[in-house]
Amino acid sequence: MGADGDSYDVVVVGAGPTGENLADRARAGGLSVAIVEGELVGGECSYWACMPSKALLRPAAALADARRLAGTREAVTGELDAGAVLKRRDEFASNWQDDGQVAWLASVGIDLVRGHGRLDGERRVTVETPEGGRRTLTARHAVAVCTGTRAALPDLPGLAEAKVWTSREATSAGSVPGRLAVVGGGVVAVEMAHAWRALGSEVTLLVRGARLLDRTEDFAGQLVADGLRAAGVDIRLGVSATSVHRAEDGTVTLALDDGTRLPADEVLFATGRVPNTADLGLETVGLTPGSWITTDDTGLATDVPGGWLYAAGDVNHRALLTHQGKYQGRIFGQVIADRAADRLLDLAPWGRSVATADRTAVPQVVFTDPEVAAVGLSRRQAEDAGLRVRAVDFDLGNVAGASLYADDYRGRARAVVDLDRETLVGVTFVGPGVAELLHSATVAVAGEVPLSRLWHAVPAYPTISEVWLRLLEAYRG
Numbered sequence: 001m002g003a004d005g006d007s008y009d010v011v012v013v014g015a016g017p018t019g020e021n022l023a024d025r026a027r028a029g030g031l032s033v034a035i036v037e038g039e040l041v042g043g044e045c046s047y048w049a050c051m052p053s054k055a056l057l058r059p060a061a062a063l064a065d066a067r068r069l070a071g072t073r074e075a076v077t078g079e080l081d082a083g084a085v086l087k088r089r090d091e092f093a094s095n096w097q098d099d100g101q102v103a104w105l106a107s108v109g110i111d112l113v114r115g116h117g118r119l120d121g122e123r124r125v126t127v128e129t130p131e132g133g134r135r136t137l138t139a140r141h142a143v144a145v146c147t148g149t150r151a152a153l154p155d156l157p158g159l160a161e162a163k164v165w166t167s168r169e170a171t172s173a174g175s176v177p178g179r180l181a182v183v184g185g186g187v188v189a190v191e192m193a194h195a196w197r198a199l200g201s202e203v204t205l206l207v208r209g210a211r212l213l214d215r216t217e218d219f220a221g222q223l224v225a226d227g228l229r230a231a232g233v234d235i236r237l238g239v240s241a242t243s244v245h246r247a248e249d250g251t252v253t254l255a256l257d258d259g260t261r262l263p264a265d266e267v268l269f270a271t272g273r274v275p276n277t278a279d280l281g282l283e284t285v286g287l288t289p290g291s292w293i294t295t296d297d298t299g300l301a302t303d304v305p306g307g308w309l310y311a312a313g314d315v316n317h318r319a320l321l322t323h324q325g326k327y328q329g330r331i332f333g334q335v336i337a338d339r340a341a342d343r344l345l346d347l348a349p350w351g352r353s354v355a356t357a358d359r360t361a362v363p364q365v366v367f368t369d370p371e372v373a374a375v376g377l378s379r380r381q382a383e384d385a386g387l388r389v390r391a392v393d394f395d396l397g398n399v400a401g402a403s404l405y406a407d408d409y410r411g412r413a414r415a416v417v418d419l420d421r422e423t424l425v426g427v428t429f430v431g432p433g434v435a436e437l438l439h440s441a442t443v444a445v446a447g448e449v450p451l452s453r454l455w456h457a458v459p460a461y462p463t464i465s466e467v468w469l470r471l472l473e474a475y476r477g
């Protein structure tokens with residue numbers, strides 16, 4: 001309880017990675033903070049998203065790396081031990097217990113209020129507690145909505161009864177389905193298709209569009225499709241499910257719009273996300289239930305007067321990634337503390353008080369084989385934004401470090417150069433082991449480092465990072 005009954009300086013709704021970071025910065029700025037959580041402290045990322053999915057994917061990557069080299073290939077005599085992989089995954093999901101994160105909240109002095117939170121007019125949050133009680137929290141300075149998203153499911157006949165998988169089941173399942181159908185062509189679809197194929201499922205990937213990962217450079221979707229096909233995934237492009245039916249023997253059958261039917265043991269719908277705002281009391285503050293909450297760069301909800309309602313992380317739809325939610329949490333939490341203390345904000349682009357990177361320098365790694373690591377804009381996105389750009393490409397297989405990393409290394413890199421400023425606005429690497437290269441590109445893009453200076457950032461020989469030199473040479477001609 002806050003110093004003043006159920007009144008706090010800040011009330012945060014949702015204790016995912018975003019809410020935790022925002023609460024921590026507001027607290028460090030001298031404010032009293034309550035955080036409301038309806039499920040597990042740590043949020044989707046810790047239990048049903050980033051952590052368990054990457055724990056499923058990492059063993060596949062380690063095995064694939066060993067198989068890529070003469071000498072170690074011969075040392076690999078079997079397949080993944082699915083039971084051991086799932087057990088290790090369970091540990092990364094903390095066995096779906098949040099004691100560790102609850103202890104952290106207590107250690108830094110943030111009050112946890114368990115239960116479902118709802119806005120109840122200006123600066124008020126009511127909480128339906130697990131015991132069936134109701135608490136009303138009031139916020140002297142700010143309420144921050146950090147409630148994240150849930151899986152979006154299409155409105156298909158039979159879907160509600162068929163007990164399909166969403167990202168939650170795909171990341172927490174306790175056994176390997178014999179046949180898995182995956183609907184979707186985004187990040188969740190390709191990562192989970194890859195993971196479960198590596199664990200032994202026969203996987204069919206149903207994509208309604210013409211390519212995978214359609215927000216990335218074209219070659220990224222192509223190379224990931226090649227990798228999935230090489231692993232034995234059946235990819236069907238340009239096809240949509242029209243109905244779902246689960247029979248008594250457990251078989252799920254998808255009817256497809258090409259007239260065929262696809263039987264499977266499980267079907268994963270990886271068809272995007274919707275915000276957790278349908279039952280959040282948005283109507284009490286003039287917003288529409290179920291909508292994303294639009295904010296300015298300081299996190300303030302733009303459609304709510306009074307300067308008290310903030311939204312951070314997935315729920316504001318700026319960038320649906322844990323690291324961007326945490327970034328916003330750090331900045332917006334500090335902004336709330338600064339506004340409460342009447343301290344000056346630094347609102348210029350890249351200033352301390354604004355989440356500028358959300359717009360121009362968002363990094364993301366797709367942990368498939370090959371990996372896709374990209375930051376900033378693709379060529380098409382840059383052109384659509386009206387920038388005068390040139391894309392320079394390099395075949396990663398021709399980099400000495402890459403050929404040492406894997407025999408017959410296959411991969412590609414692209415830098416998108418803003419011709420007017422001679423800086424990079426986007427970089428994409430696709431290939432085995434490129435994930436850890438990404439931060440170099442993020443520094444270059446966020447730092448708007450001139451190409452003339454990048455020539456002085458000398459990559460160590462012989463690492464995959466030498467692709468930086470090759471890209472600069474390709475640009476110079």
Ligand SMILES: Cc1cc2nc3c(=O)[nH]c(=O)nc-3n(C[C@H](O)[C@H](O)[C@H](O)COP(=O)(O)OP(=O)(O)OC[C@H]3O[C@@H](n4cnc5c(N)ncnc54)[C@H](O)[C@@H]3O)c2cc1C
Pocket residue numbers: 013014015016017018019036037038039040041042043044045046048049050051053054115116117118146147148149167171188276279280312313314315319320321322323324325
């Ligand atoms: C399968 C999968 C894999 C992913 N992998 C990655 C990855 O590798 N890297 C990456 O950066 N991102 C990844 N993401 C995205 C990442 O999970 C999200 O961007 C991140 O979880 C957003 O954090 P958040 O704190 O905004 O929301 P969440 O993590 O969703 O947390 C929101 C919290 O709010 C709580 N809550 C909601 N409504 C209420 C309410 N009314 N009252 C009280 N509590 C409430 C929820 O219970 C939850 O704990 C992945 C997503 C999926 C689905």
Ligand SMILES: NC(=O)c1ccc[n+]([C@@H]2O[C@H](COP(=O)([O-])OP(=O)(O)OC[C@H]3O[C@@H](n4cnc5c(N)ncnc54)[C@H](O)[C@@H]3O)[C@@H](O)[C@H]2O)c1
Pocket residue numbers: 154183184185186187188189191207208209213240241270271272273320321364365366367
């Ligand atoms: N490694 C990572 O960083 C990582 C991993 C997983 C998820 N995430 C994040 O989580 C978010 C959610 O990922 P996602 O893959 O669920 O969403 P997404 O929006 O990336 O992809 C959704 C896919 O489903 C398809 N789709 C939508 N409706 C459909 C329908 N009715 N029928 C058939 N196909 C349909 C879309 O065309 C698209 O291919 C993303 O923003 C992603 O960045 C990140």
